[in-house]
Amino acid sequence: MSLTPTIYIVTVVSKFRWRLKHCGEGDGKMVRWLKIVVFASLVTLAWGQGNSEPSDPRDKELQQLRERVAALERLVQLLKEELSSLKLNGAAPQSQTQLVALQQQTEEEKRKLEEELKRELQGVTQPPAPRPAPPSAVYGGGLWQALNPDTSVIANFRTGFRGKRPFASFAGSEFSEAELAFQAATDPFSRLDTFIAVAPEGAEVEEATLTILDPTFIGLPRNLQIRLGKLLAPFGQLNSIHPPEQPFVDSPLVHRLWFGHAHGNHKHGNHNHRKRNHQDEEEHKDEHEDEHEEHINGAAIPSEGLFTGAGLSLNWLVPTGRHLTWLTIAPLNVDNATFQTNSGRPAWLARIRHFRELSPTQTLNLGLNYAFGRNDLNKDTRLFGIDLTYRWRPLREGLYRSLVWQTEAYWGQRDTGDGTVKPKGWFTMVEYQLSRTLFLGARYDFAQSPDKSFSGRGFSLAITLFPSEFGRYRLQWNRLKIGGQTVHEVWLQTTFSIGIHRPHPL
Amino acid sequence: MRRFVLLFVLLTSALLLNLAPTAARKIRVVTTTNDLKWAAEQIGGDRVEVVALMHPLQNPHTVQPRPSFVVHLNRADLLVRIGLDYEETWLPPLVEESRNSKIRRGGVGDVDTSIGIPLLEIPAGRVTREQGEVHIMGNPHYWLDPENMKIIARNIAEGLKRVDPAGSSVYERNLRGLERDMDELLDETLKLAAPLRGEKFVAYHTTWSYLANRYGFRIIGFLEPKPGIPPSAAHLADLIVRMRQEKVKVILKEPFYENRIPSMVAQRTGAKVVEICPTVGGERGTETYPKLMRHILTKLVNALQEAK
Numbered sequence: 001m002s003l004t005p006t007i008y009i010v011t012v013v014s015k016f017r018w019r020l021k022h023c024g025e026g027d028g029k030m031v032r033w034l035k036i037v038v039f040a041s042l043v044t045l046a047w048g049q050g051n052s053e054p055s056d057p058r059d060k061e062l063q064q065l066r067e068r069v070a071a072l073e074r075l076v077q078l079l080k081e082e083l084s085s086l087k088l089n090g091a092a093p094q095s096q097t098q099l100v101a102l103q104q105q106t107e108e109e110k111r112k113l114e115e116e117l118k119r120e121l122q123g124v125t126q127p128p129a130p131r132p133a134p135p136s137a138v139y140g141g142g143l144w145q146a147l148n149p150d151t152s153v154i155a156n157f158r159t160g161f162r163g164k165r166p167f168a169s170f171a172g173s174e175f176s177e178a179e180l181a182f183q184a185a186t187d188p189f190s191r192l193d194t195f196i197a198v199a200p201e202g203a204e205v206e207e208a209t210l211t212i213l214d215p216t217f218i219g220l221p222r223n224l225q226i227r228l229g230k231l232l233a234p235f236g237q238l239n240s241i242h243p244p245e246q247p248f249v250d251s252p253l254v255h256r257l258w259f260g261h262a263h264g265n266h267k268h269g270n271h272n273h274r275k276r277n278h279q280d281e282e283e284h285k286d287e288h289e290d291e292h293e294e295h296i297n298g299a300a301i302p303s304e305g306l307f308t309g310a311g312l313s314l315n316w317l318v319p320t321g322r323h324l325t326w327l328t329i330a331p332l333n334v335d336n337a338t339f340q341t342n343s344g345r346p347a348w349l350a351r352i353r354h355f356r357e358l359s360p361t362q363t364l365n366l367g368l369n370y371a372f373g374r375n376d377l378n379k380d381t382r383l384f385g386i387d388l389t390y391r392w393r394p395l396r397e398g399l400y401r402s403l404v405w406q407t408e409a410y411w412g413q414r415d416t417g418d419g420t421v422k423p424k425g426w427f428t429m430v431e432y433q434l435s436r437t438l439f440l441g442a443r444y445d446f447a448q449s450p451d452k453s454f455s456g457r458g459f460s461l462a463i464t465l466f467p468s469e470f471g472r473y474r475l476q477w478n479r480l481k482i483g484g485q486t487v488h489e490v491w492l493q494t495t496f497s498i499g500i501h502r503p504h505p506l
Numbered sequence: 507m508r509r510f511v512l513l514f515v516l517l518t519s520a521l522l523l524n525l526a527p528t529a530a531r532k533i534r535v536v537t538t539t540n541d542l543k544w545a546a547e548q549i550g551g552d553r554v555e556v557v558a559l560m561h562p563l564q565n566p567h568t569v570q571p572r573p574s575f576v577v578h579l580n581r582a583d584l585l586v587r588i589g590l591d592y593e594e595t596w597l598p599p600l601v602e603e604s605r606n607s608k609i610r611r612g613g614v615g616d617v618d619t620s621i622g623i624p625l626l627e628i629p630a631g632r633v634t635r636e637q638g639e640v641h642i643m644g645n646p647h648y649w650l651d652p653e654n655m656k657i658i659a660r661n662i663a664e665g666l667k668r669v670d671p672a673g674s675s676v677y678e679r680n681l682r683g684l685e686r687d688m689d690e691l692l693d694e695t696l697k698l699a700a701p702l703r704g705e706k707f708v709a710y711h712t713t714w715s716y717l718a719n720r721y722g723f724r725i726i727g728f729l730e731p732k733p734g735i736p737p738s739a740a741h742l743a744d745l746i747v748r749m750r751q752e753k754v755k756v757i758l759k760e761p762f763y764e765n766r767i768p769s770m771v772a773q774r775t776g777a778k779v780v781e782i783c784p785t786v787g788g789e790r791g792t793e794t795y796p797k798l799m800r801h802i803l804t805k806l807v808n809a810l811q812e813a814k
Binding site for chain 2: 185188189191211213214216222223224225317319321322323324355356357360361363391393395396397398399400402436437468469470498
């Protein structure tokens with residue numbers, strides 16, 4: 001509405017109010033005045049409506065101003081929302097341009113400083129220290145805590161039934177082990193990984209390895225990786241995984257018989273007691289009654305077997321097109337059912353591993369393994385092994401479907417002084433993912449004992465439920481035939497992890 | 507003795523191979539996602555060759571490492587990653603296995619594009635696994651905002667300048683160009699997404715927080731009760747009631763999540779399920795980042811209009 005009619009209305013209304021004030025009720029003049037006012041108002045409004053089109057340049061300007069104000073109001077609202085969101089998320093209420101400028105300034109300052117220092121340090125031999133990238137933000141716990149190693153605990157509980165029929169007799173519940181892991185980079189060139197297995201029988205360092213990740217600082221090629229300490233022996237693919245993370249409650253028979261250690265002495269300790277005489281067996285019978293072990297010819301067969309040793313491992317990565325080949329040589333001090341290196345001579349292990357990409361969803365891993373060392377009779381023993389692992393995981397449905405098929409076969413040549421014993425063993429297992437949380441596994445395995453005094457074969461079925469990435473429940477049935485005896489076992493295993501545990505994606 | 511000789515020969519030959527001269531070549535950039543690949547190509551231009559490790563249709567939590575990943579990482583001059591804990595389940599062991607110290611954390615060729623991003627959903631207080639597979643440093647899906655893409659590009663440019671100082675001026679020029687493009691894209695997409703402002707949606711996972719924040723819509727619930735935890739019946743029942751009360755008409759889901767549960771919820775609420783890939787190249791017509799953003803917003807606007 002323009003200014004002129006407004007003034008007119010105000011004038012008319014003022015006059016009316018003055019008349020109302022000074023005249024009595026029922027005055028005829030008053031009614032006439034009222035009629036005039038109403039008529040004048042209608043005329044004024046109609047005139048105002050008729051002139052609402054912004055034909056006047058001032059009106060056009062006003063209209064544009066109004067639109068701009070509305071747009072600015074919307075913008076202010078938007079900015080207010082962004083600000084409140086930033087505040088809610090704890091970020092400083094700085095604009096992104098300011099943040100980028102700040103970061104740029106820091107980078108520039110760092111570059112200048114480094115150039116300055118480089119000039120000063122010229123002539124002094126320095127290791128090729130990597131230039132640091134902008135530091136990542138550290139949230140909570142303070143800066144020093146960020147330097148703590150990745151720490152995790154994997155707890156493993158088992159309940160078992162064993163007998164001539166499934167569920168024939170309760171074999172007991174046990175806290176199998178807790179695996180404590182401490183893992184961190186020691187400096188820009190190496191990292192330390194320590195795994196301690198704590199079981200009712202005691203604690204043992206399962207693996208403690210210093211890995212030199214960047215050997216260029218001692219003049220060695222960068223594709224060479226050096227590992228020192230107590231290692232998982234490079235023999236087969238399954239042996240690269242710690243027992244709590246393996247796909248079955250127990251290890252395959254060949255691992256248990258060849259690389260395992262019986263309970264009662266030490267979890268992974270000396271194996272010499274395997275050759276007990278009958279009297280000893282009787283004496284220890286009660287001791288072993290509630291343990292999850294089979295007893296054949298006086299030997300207690302452990303439920304796990306892991307080939308470990310202390311020493312050195314050299315691993316050379318050979319990229320071959322889209323595929324990979326690793327060559328590993330490791331002289332290790334080994335102490336298990338197959339090798340005894342008390343004589344002072346290490347066992348030598350060699351492994352060639354070829355990792356092949358069949359498609360974006362399928363990979364194939366082929367390994368050839370060799371080990372040479374001394375046995376418990378202080379005679380030579382050789383092991384040969386081949387392993388094959390096929391993995392499939394679809395791209396879109398990778399969260400719900402996957403398949404792993406793994407087969408390993410080993411042959412041994414054990415010198416006894418009177419001749420050579422040639423034991424063998426193998427296993428094949430498959431694990432199929434039925435849904436996001438459910439996995440079904442099957443395993444068939446066969447093994448002869450290292451001295452070939454007995455053999456065993458087994459079939460296992462396992463169903464595993466993962467309620468989350470950090471825990472699982474597993475039900476497993478084993479049908480074992482060892483030394484002519486058939487045994488059924490039913491296991492219920494719960495495994496949970498807390499903390500940060502580095503994955504083994506390869 | 508023979509074994510020691512063999513070991514010596516192997517080490518010596520490896521040393522000689524390592525000293526072989528390298529010819530002049532393009533800068534090899536490895537990115538974890540296709541979105542970062544697009545940004546690295548824009549900044550690097552002809553001076554770089556870029557490879558992305560993850561397939562756009564792949565769930566980042568279930569990446570199955572392939573040998574080619576290690577091969578690419580072994581040869582890389584620059585590794586560009588989303589950072590936070592987005593690739594944490596598979597990338598760090600592969601970087602170590604690649605034997606390439608340049609791209610290790612803190613190395614000259616390591617680019618964490620999350621530096622400088624105003625992060626959303628940083629958990630407050632003590633974080634425990636009770637909260638599910640919560641992203642402890644904040645939501646890592648920050649690329650779905652053109653303003654953040656400018657920061658990503660700046661981080662990549664800084665990384666490229668570190669490994670290839672000779673190309674600094676090119677990278678700086680390309681960065682300015684990308685920043686202009688992102689400003690234009692933002693203006694354009696704000697208009698395109700105007701109908702979404704104030705609208706309510708339900709999503710499968712926390713992928714869309716930055717998109718919602720920029721374009722003014724709200725995700726009022728998730729099919730997952732907690733990040734990474736499969737939906738339970740009790741949770742879905744609560745969600746359905748809430749969707750009915752709040753009249754939510756659209757459910758967002760990524761291609762790598764199942765169809766069954768979103769469909770179950772849609773049937774009971776009358777909502778429409780929209781499948782959108784949040785990564786460049788995951789769907790036809792999303793070969794570049796601007797195309798991806800237009801595609802996502804158009805799909806959302808259309809779904810909303812159809813549902814109404």
